[in-house]
Each structure stands twice: as structure tokens, then as C-alpha cells.
Amino acid sequence: MSAAHNKAIKEAEPQTRGDKRRAAFIAAARQVFLEQGYEAASMSEIVLRAGGSLSTLYSQFGDKQGLFISMLDARVRQITESMGVELSAHTPVQEGLRRIGEQFTSKLLEPESLEMYRLIVGLARKFPEIPREFQRRGPDKIRQALVDYLMDREEAGEIRLEDPYRTATLFLEMTRSGLVSRALLDEDVRPNAEEIRTSVNIVVDMFLHGIIRYQPDPDSTKTLKA
Known part of the structure; x- marks a missing residue:
């Protein structure tokens, strides 16, 4: 694996606590959206799987569409x-x-x-x-x-x-x-x-x-x- 490739991977990894929380929300959202569809997907279910709180989720992404994007x-x-x-x-x-x-x-x-x-x-x-x-x-x-x-x-x-x-x-x-x-x-x-x-x-x-x-x-x- 090239040094450039390693650098790209390293830069893509979440560094701060906020980055890690955001990555967890996105990973959970991916599961929920694919399982339940966009309309049926529950923000509460995403928080349940990712941890954290609804207020943090909304503060980071705004709404369901923002999280999806x-x-x-x-x-x-x-x-x-x-x-x-x-x-x-x-x-x-x-x-x-x-x-x-x-x-x-x-x-x-x-x-x-x-x-x-x-x-x-x-x-x-x-x-x-x-x-x-x-x-x-x-x-x-x-x-x-x-x-x-x-x-x-x-x-x-x-x-x-x-x-x-x-x-x-x-x-x-x-x-x-x-x-x-x-x-x-x-x-x-x-x-x-x-x-x-x-x-x-x-x-x-x-x-x-x-x-x-x-x-x-x-x-x-x-x-x-x-």
C-alpha cells in the first residue's frame, strides 16, 4: 500500500470526539435508512443505535434530509x-x-x-x-x-x-x-x-x-x- 494511500486513509479517519460521534450517527443512519426506507426511518432509532442524543443529532445535521445527504x-x-x-x-x-x-x-x-x-x-x-x-x-x-x-x-x-x-x-x-x-x-x-x-x-x-x-x-x- 502506497504512502499516498495511507495518508488518504489517515486523513479520512475521524479525529475528534465530535467527528467520532458524527461518524457513528452516519453509520447508524445508513443501517436504518436501508432497512426502513427514507420516510419510515426514525431519528430516535438512529440515536438508539449510535448513542448520543437527539439534540446532538439535530444540531449536527439539522433534520432527516440533512442526515441523509x-x-x-x-x-x-x-x-x-x-x-x-x-x-x-x-x-x-x-x-x-x-x-x-x-x-x-x-x-x-x-x-x-x-x-x-x-x-x-x-x-x-x-x-x-x-x-x-x-x-x-x-x-x-x-x-x-x-x-x-x-x-x-x-x-x-x-x-x-x-x-x-x-x-x-x-x-x-x-x-x-x-x-x-x-x-x-x-x-x-x-x-x-x-x-x-x-x-x-x-x-x-x-x-x-x-x-x-x-x-x-x-x-x-x-x-x-x-
């Missing part, structure tokens, strides 16, 4: 950390994208992530502000983290970017679409590490090198012969 933030940080590690290490693009792709897909395929995504989609009609906030604080942040890494690799002369934002979007969608979509629809689909690695390798190779073999323009060939 904070829980999503904590999950997103776990994904963006791996991209930050590759950025800090200036990892060569092929190696970096493979590691980012594997970490990203593995996190999305965790049962908790799949259940969370299903829960958010279910809230879209009645509580549209929650999915919108999730998009802003989740996928948008993950995409920006990848943009930062890709721009670093462009500055190193490894790649050329016409549109960094769309390029990052394309990579993330290619990486997640096959395995994650199937797992969302079928609980029996649980890709293992080797399946994830194989899928990501194909995506990275296609992303960096394309799938159409270059062939000269026939007209230009005729001109050269003439």
Missing part, C-alpha cells in the same frame, strides 16, 4: 479518495484508469451501494430535491475528481482532451454500465474481483485506443502513387 457525502468520499490518490501520485494514465475503474465499480457493486441507489431512485417522485442534491454531491463530485486526474495526465503529455467533463462522464458510464446495471436489476448478479478487473481492462483499452483499426484514406493513397 451527509450519509451520501460519506459514501462519495470513499470513491473520490481513490481518484485523489492517483492524482497526487501522478500515476500514468493507463495504470491510473485501471485502478480508478476497479475501485469505482467495486464500490458501486457493494450491496449497500446498490440498495442506496435503489432508495434514491424511489425518492425521485415524492422528494425530487433529494435525488437532485445527490446528483450534485455524488456523481458530479466523482466526475470532477476524474476530470482533475485526466487534466493532470494531459499536462504530462499522455493524452489530449477536447472536453474533459464529457470525457470523464464517458469513462465512468462505460465502466459502470454493464456490471452495475445488471446487479441493480438482479440480486443474484454479484461480479467477483476478476470479473470486475476484466471488464475494466476492456473499458480502459477501448477508452484509450478505440476499436476501429486505422486505415489510410484510399484517395490519399492514389494521390501518393500518382
Whole structure:
């Protein structure tokens, strides 16, 4: 494990008593929301599992929606950390994208992530502000983290970017679409590490090198012969 990776983990660990209490609330909230759903989830039940008091819970998160969004933030940080590690290490693009792709897909395929995504989609009609906030604080942040890494690799002369934002979007969608979509629809689909690695390798190779073999323009060939 690299020094940069160790540093990222250390910085993510709660340091103060307040940080530890906040982390306990978020962990308990994750359990309750997934078990009971957003509407039925009880703040009192969360406090019962985490310890502390309702007043402390409300002072830290404001209300149920604030707690739910904070829980999503904590999950997103776990994904963006791996991209930050590759950025800090200036990892060569092929190696970096493979590691980012594997970490990203593995996190999305965790049962908790799949259940969370299903829960958010279910809230879209009645509580549209929650999915919108999730998009802003989740996928948008993950995409920006990848943009930062890709721009670093462009500055190193490894790649050329016409549109960094769309390029990052394309990579993330290619990486997640096959395995994650199937797992969302079928609980029996649980890709293992080797399946994830194989899928990501194909995506990275296609992303960096394309799938159409270059062939000269026939007209230009005729001109050269003439």
C-alpha cells in the first residue's frame, strides 16, 4: 500500500470526539435508512443505535434530509479518495484508469451501494430535491475528481482532451454500465474481483485506443502513387 494511500486513509479517519460521534450517527443512519426506507426511518432509532442524543443529532445535521445527504457525502468520499490518490501520485494514465475503474465499480457493486441507489431512485417522485442534491454531491463530485486526474495526465503529455467533463462522464458510464446495471436489476448478479478487473481492462483499452483499426484514406493513397 502506497504512502499516498495511507495518508488518504489517515486523513479520512475521524479525529475528534465530535467527528467520532458524527461518524457513528452516519453509520447508524445508513443501517436504518436501508432497512426502513427514507420516510419510515426514525431519528430516535438512529440515536438508539449510535448513542448520543437527539439534540446532538439535530444540531449536527439539522433534520432527516440533512442526515441523509451527509450519509451520501460519506459514501462519495470513499470513491473520490481513490481518484485523489492517483492524482497526487501522478500515476500514468493507463495504470491510473485501471485502478480508478476497479475501485469505482467495486464500490458501486457493494450491496449497500446498490440498495442506496435503489432508495434514491424511489425518492425521485415524492422528494425530487433529494435525488437532485445527490446528483450534485455524488456523481458530479466523482466526475470532477476524474476530470482533475485526466487534466493532470494531459499536462504530462499522455493524452489530449477536447472536453474533459464529457470525457470523464464517458469513462465512468462505460465502466459502470454493464456490471452495475445488471446487479441493480438482479440480486443474484454479484461480479467477483476478476470479473470486475476484466471488464475494466476492456473499458480502459477501448477508452484509450478505440476499436476501429486505422486505415489510410484510399484517395490519399492514389494521390501518393500518382
